[in-house]
Amino acid sequence: MRMLYFILLFSLAIENAAAQLAPNSTLEHFLKQAFYANINAERVVLNHIGIEAVEVSNGYLVTAVLEGYPAHAADIRRGDVIEMADGNPFHPIESFNSLRDRSGNFLPKHEEHILVLSRANDSMELSVIPVFENLYNSYRSATANSVLQFSAGNKTIGYIRFWALSRATTDIINYRALLRELSGTDGIIFDFRNSLGFLDPQHLDLVFPTRDNYFTYALEKNSYMRFAEDSPVSETSPYRKPIAVLLNRDTKGGTELFAYQLKKLQRVITLGEATRGEIGAYLFQDLRNGEEFYIDGQPFRDNAIIPEQLIPFPYENTERGDPQFDAAINALLGII
Numbered sequence: 001m002r003m004l005y006f007i008l009l010f011s012l013a014i015e016n017a018a019a020q021l022a023p024n025s026t027l028e029h030f031l032k033q034a035f036y037a038n039i040n041a042e043r044v045v046l047n048h049i050g051i052e053a054v055e056v057s058n059g060y061l062v063t064a065v066l067e068g069y070p071a072h073a074a075d076i077r078r079g080d081v082i083e084m085a086d087g088n089p090f091h092p093i094e095s096f097n098s099l100r101d102r103s104g105n106f107l108p109k110h111e112e113h114i115l116v117l118s119r120a121n122d123s124m125e126l127s128v129i130p131v132f133e134n135l136y137n138s139y140r141s142a143t144a145n146s147v148l149q150f151s152a153g154n155k156t157i158g159y160i161r162f163w164a165l166s167r168a169t170t171d172i173i174n175y176r177a178l179l180r181e182l183s184g185t186d187g188i189i190f191d192f193r194n195s196l197g198f199l200d201p202q203h204l205d206l207v208f209p210t211r212d213n214y215f216t217y218a219l220e221k222n223s224y225m226r227f228a229e230d231s232p233v234s235e236t237s238p239y240r241k242p243i244a245v246l247l248n249r250d251t252k253g254g255t256e257l258f259a260y261q262l263k264k265l266q267r268v269i270t271l272g273e274a275t276r277g278e279i280g281a282y283l284f285q286d287l288r289n290g291e292e293f294y295i296d297g298q299p300f301r302d303n304a305i306i307p308e309q310l311i312p313f314p315y316e317n318t319e320r321g322d323p324q325f326d327a328a329i330n331a332l333l334g335i336i
Helices: 027-036 135-145 169-181 254-262 279-283 323-335
Strands: 046-048 051-056 059-065 081-085 113-119 122-128 131-133 148-152 155-161 187-191 216-218 243-247 268-272
Touching: 027 051, 027 135, 046 135, 051 081, 131 135, 135 155, 135 169, 148 323, 155 169, 155 323, 187 323, 243 254, 243 323, 254 268, 268 323
Parallel strands: 155 187, 187 243, 243 268
Antiparallel strands: 046 131, 051 059, 059 081, 081 113, 113 122, 148 155
């Protein structure tokens, strides 16, 4: 039976119970665990505030904030450094998950926490109440929460942040519904920054009128498979108007492949920062033995997707605006 490479498990098995996780596990660890689990019951549920963050010398630098989650509601922003939580050094997991049951699983802790954070040269205190949820569900909800329509000049622009792609049938149906909400817009911004997940041909069907030029893929140079054949053709009306795609160095996995395929459409423009070409580390079981992953006959490992418009936006930038988003609006207005 033909193996679908795109649904293979992560190379290192991730255990389900919180008791079996390393004491200093990162948010990314739990995110991968949630997306590689086969069923919802296997996903680790934890208290979190809806951020992505990296450790820096004085705390954790916020690199992304999930729409509709406690950090977003408290106006925590990308570029903030969270230094303290309740008088102790902040940790994205440990600050909110001190309670466990006898099996070591995290317990809900629905209480207020006081955070101290720095923004540029200012220090401030904010209160948050975490949600108790697995990150698979959180990223799906944040995608739905991100959808916007707004006027720009005499045009209507749509926006959706694909935090993570899922191949589940219900999720693909939800993606279709989200795109239908934006079907009347003159152009759409697809935000793939800080995103990951698994790509299915039916994701591409949302914007491609046919599957004629979907990429081929292989782990051996002479045994290519057509991605278009990996799932049945969906019965949907594709979005046919201009699309601006936002990328950064943390676009990875399925969304990196989505961006690769979208570049084949003349009505698509890519903006932002180069990806890292690390698809193998997120979608495949074993690429450590000299194998190379090929897309359309070319090796993909360590090959970044270079946007047509390179627009730097370092995580340390604490300005209120988003230059990449602003550039996407201007690019669409130049096309539509």
